[in-house]
Each structure stands twice: as structure tokens, then as C-alpha cells.
Amino acid sequence: MSTLDNSYVRFQNVRKTYDGEILVVKDFNLDIAQGEFVTMLGPSGSGKTTCLMMLAGFESATQGEIYIDGTPVNNLAPHKRDIGMVFQNYALFPHLTIAENLSFPLKVRKLSKSDIEQKVKRALDMIELPQVAGRRPGQLSGGQQQRVALARALVFEPKLVLMDEPLGALDKQLREQMQYEIKHLHERLGITVLYVTHDQTEALTMSDRIAVFNQGVVQQLASPTELYEQPANSFVAQFIGENNKLSGKVEKIGNDRCVVSVEGCNVQALPVNVYQSGEATTLSIRPERIQINPENDFDNRFDARVLELIYHGDHMRTRVELMNHDQFIVKVPNGSRPLEIRKGDLVQVGWLSRDCRALDASSGQA
């Protein structure tokens, strides 16, 4: 983790409570380097938006310090923080035209008229909507409003931009496109971005690092790859991507290998946060790491019955019954040699022990 010297935004032991009884944010620590894209990901009510609002200055931290560029900002009014912000429903001022919306932060900063005109024009060119300058927000489509909101947060060249579920109101296709666009803007402008979302795909595509929130606590702060490949606990494994979980008990434990008994079957697994035999554990296996009729070097192979086949185009979602567990999902890629299986078939499924992570038992929260 970075030190104060090279961190641009720093949350230090921040706690927040609204009613003096329940902590919505518990002991939150986060360092964001300049130019980094960090996402706070979590289910609704997990405290991620509260953290964003504390950084923007709309909520005060009950305890702890927040620094921007080395300066504590706890007592700094929101308008003095120089943070660009994109809101969930864009918050474009409905009574002003697009050009007036974009020039608002510049007028507040008392820029000259010609400067304002030039910057507004450049911002509209950046989002490729030069023709909407004279229109009102209500006359634009959702995607266009989204882009204008983005431009408004960037037009006064802030070093830090906060985004609060900015793509939540868009349809799927547009959302994916905007994800790439925001990512490219971030790379081109070199700004620091703190992004809040509950959509894991969004978080995985865009971020340098992701902080996974649950119940006011950061469960894991890591790069997308690490988060997906090496979830630190069962909540993260369950929340990020699709996941098969099997509850069992540790029988034997070694350094990089343990044996877990699930419904009488012994499963070879990678110990992550189990420490002694006899401990209860949850095994986590990604559906795409499981093969039907597995190759020879797979050290886990079990009999299963095919319960359901769902065609997804690029893959076949196959639900099988395994170890008395009927929600076990296998993703069978729709490759050049498709698999011939039908509902009711008895098959063998298998996976590598390093793809099967033995995590903490408390998987109930997800």
C-alpha cells in the first residue's frame, strides 16, 4: 500500500454514523495514487456512496481524516475542493442549456468570456456532441445527458473526478460503450478517478484497483485480475463473477494443498483462509474452470448428472447435480468441437485443485 507521500487521496481510519448507533462506514482506509482509477464496489447500503460523499464534502466523517494532495479536507467546504463529480441521475440543471450547464463551473471561477466559450466548445467536441449546445437537458437522450454530465465534471480541469453510479440509468449496450469511453478519457487526461458502482462488470472493465465493500468494511482492495482470480474471502468470491460454492470440512491441510470433505467426497483444494483440519470451509470454483469429461491432469473428478442446458451463444450454461448439490454450474464454451450432452446424461466433471479455493465458511451474507 502506498504511503502518504505518493498518495493523492487518502482516507485514514474513517468512520461514519448517521444515527449514533450503526456505523455505515467502519474504519475505512484507502490510498489513491495520482492518475489512478479506483472503484468502490459493493451492494447497496454497503457504505460506498457515503465514502464518496465524504470525499466530496457533502457528508462529514464522524471520525478519521481525509486528505487530498496531502491536505486534510474534513473542514473544507465542497465548493473549495475542486473535485469534478458525476451524479447518478446526471443532475444537469434543467433550466439551463447544455452550453450554460458546461459554462457554469467556469463562470463561477470568473473566467473570461472568450475562455469560457473556447472551453465549452472543446468539451462538447470531446464528447462528440457539438450540435446540442443550445438544447436543454430534457431534450437529450439518456446517453447524451450522461456524456454532457461527464463533460461538465471535466470542463474545469479538476485533478480528481468522482463518479456515483453514473451509468446506472443507461441500457446495457450504451452502458458498455460508456465504460470504454470513460476509461479512455481517464487514460488520455491523466485524471484521478474514484468510481462507485454496484455493477461488477463495470468495475472489472474500468478500474486499476477495486475496493469491495460489504457492511461498511472493505473486504478486499486489489486489481481486477487479483480480485477475480484470487478472492480473499467468500463474500468477494460470491460478489465478483459467477461462483460455485460447496460447503465442507477440512480433512487434511498442507502448504499449498488441502483436502476438504464435501458430502463424503474428498476434494483437493487450495487453502486460502483455512488454517487447521476440522475447520468448516466454503469451496469456491469458477464455472468456466470446470470441464465436463475433463483432461487427464485434472486432480478433481466427480460424477454428475446434467439437469439443465441453457444456450448463451458463446457458451452453454450447464447445471449439474454434484455431491447432492443441484445448483452447480459449468460453463461449456461453444468452441469448434461442441460437446454432445443432453439433459439427464451422467457425466464426469473435473477441475484443478488450484482453481478450487478453500475460503472462510461464512458465505451466508452474499
Added chain:
Amino acid sequence: MKYEAITTSTLVEPPLDIDARKRLKQQLRQAERWNRSKAFLLVVPLLLFVGITFVMPIIEMLHRSVYDPLVADSLPRTVAALKQWDRQQLPEEAIYAVLAEELVSLQEQHELSKVAGRLNSEYSGMRSLLSKSARRLSRKDTITRLIDTGSVRTAMIDIDQRWSDIAPWAAIKNLSSRYTLSYYLAALDMRYDENGEISAQPEQRQIYKTLLLKTFAISALITALCLILGYPLAHLLATLPESRSNLLMIMVLLPFWTSLLVRTTSWIVLLQTEGVINDVLIHLGLISERLRMIHNMFGTVIAMTHILLPFMVLPLYSVMKNISPSYMRAARSLGAKPGYAFIHIYLPQTLPGIGAGAILTFILSIGFYITPALVGGRSGQMISNFIAYHMQTSLNWGLAAALGGILLAMVLLLYSVYNRLVGINNLKVG
């Protein structure tokens, strides 16, 4: 273009030709006819009710404000005879004779006082002049003798010197047509003068113009006070969590559940010279002499502001409720100070509410009657109190109707100005 995939993904159908569109519209009309007539039938009772109890009285009132048949009906021959009169010199002997005869017959039928009263409002002194003359002329045989000798004019001038003036005759002639603007002129401190021209009332008889202006000024003041008091309250209501705003809302609405009369009377209790507020102020030593806070304009303004406040708060609240707090946050995050953000972002978005609340409060207050009547004293009277006075005391219904007509015209004018400026569709009342 990067976005082409999204923007051109919808297929564009060729537009329909004119015939097809006409047919389509006709089909739509037929399909909707039944629904529309059903909806209409449902509102028929209300329509009848409103028509009978609201629209017809207004039409009747407006009719009454211009219809004045009394003089023409009571003195038909005099009126006919005066048609040729040029207002330059005294009428001929024959006209005096006709009037004398009609006066006598009115006196005998006990119908004189009504017409004398009406003429008196046109030319003061007419009442006494007419009754005096009629009394003298109806003495036994007087009238026949005078007509026979052709000396009615001399006799009447003998009875009263004023008959040698053209003013009484001008008054009769001015009121001789059944449809007249004289009520409206009176309501605007004007009259027909002796030459039948429109001219201003003498200074000491002018009251309505100042009264109208005063009514407008008081209403504007009350509207402004309601806005100043109601705006922060509505904002508080709109931003508080539901559980607490509900309680506050009940307190705002509470006055609606109390009789207007009770509320006004309680203001008398509070504000009177021996009242609670004066007692407290004297007790605290803030004043040495008791303040006069009621039965004057101050009392009217205070009590009416209190009564009309909810009419300002409710439209403001309904507009503010729909303004997302993220607008202010966005403005702040973009660098605006709280005051700047309020004036440039919040205030403009509440304009429909301000407009609705202001127009509602203003219209209600220019027609307000009970409160000024009870707490207004002399100086706190408004136009509606004079309308009531002419309805109930002076029985000059025509003038009351004309004042009402002017009030109605003012409200409609205000409404159309508002419509032109803001658009009536932007009006949000709850």
C-alpha cells in the same frame, strides 16, 4: 462515428401519405368517441352545478353593473321629452309640466323615494329636491291649475331655486338610458357631467381609485410577506425526512381546519390594545405606551398573511419536493458558493411554485372580506368591504356589481399576464 451503432439502430418507416393519415385520424376519433362521451356524461352534474351556481350569477352581476332601468321606467314621459333637450338652457315649460305630473303620480303611488335615491347618487341633493317638489305639487289641485295657467316652471323654481339650474335636468337625462356605464364610472371616481361628458368626480367624492390602489398594495404586501415567510418553510418541509416533515405539514394545514372567523377573532385577542402582545411588551418594558395593532391596516396585513400562508407554502412545497438535492450538490461540486448556487440553480427551478403561490395568494387577498371587516377598522378596509357595503347598506347594487366587475377584470388580467410570462401550464398548485 463511434456512436453510429446506437443512433441508427432504429428502422425509419416511410411517412404515411395524406389520405392514409386522414383515415387514421378518423379511426382514432371514432375509437375515442365513446370514451370521451362517457367522460363527459360523468361531469355533466358538476357542469350544471357550476353553470347554475357560478357562471349565471356572474353573468347576472355583470348585467346588473350596466343595466339601470329605474329612471327610464319611473319617468318615461320626462325621459322622452328630454331627448330633444340640448343641455344649454333650461327646458321648456312643457317639460317642467311633464316632470311635475310624473312626480305627483309617483308620490301618490309611494314610488318616489327609489328613483329619488338613484338620482341623488348622480347629483347630490336630488332626493330632497324631488321629494320637496313632489310634496308641494301634490297639494290639492295645484298641478292642474299650474298646467292650465302654464306656470309650472315658475312655480317649481319658487319651490326650490335649484330648478333654475340645468344640473338636476342633466342628472335625469344622464340616467335616462336603460344601459349605462355610469356605475363603472362611479366605481372609477368618474361621472357624466352636466354636458353628458365623462369627467372626474369632484376631489372630495373620490374614494374608489385610492381604495383600488390600496387593495392592490395591501395584497402585494401580503403576497410578499407570505413568500418571505413561506419559502424557507416550504424548503424545510421538502428537505426534511418524511416522518418529521409530516408533522410540520400538519401544522401548516392546521389553520385550514379551524374556522376563519375563529382565527381572525383570536388575532383580535392577541393584538388589541389591552391584548396579550401589548401586555407582554409593557411588562418587559419595551414600550411605554400601548401600541395600536388592530382595527387598522397593520391588523389586516398580519391576520391575512397568517390566513393565506398555506396557499403559498403548498404550491412551493410541491415544486420543491420534486427538485432533487443533487442539483445543489452538483452546483457546489462545480465550485459555486451556497448563495450563488441557490440563486442560479435552486431559485430558478422553484419559479413555477413561486408563480403559482403568488398568484393564488394575491387573487385570494384582493377579494378578501371577513378579515378586513373584522380587524381592519377604518384604514384597513379593502374593496370587498365596500362591495358588501353597497350590497347591504346603501343598496346600490349596480355600483357593487360594477366594483365586482372591475375586480373580476383585474384578476383575469393578472392571470393572462402570468400566462404570457410564465405559461399557465407551469402553474403547480399541489
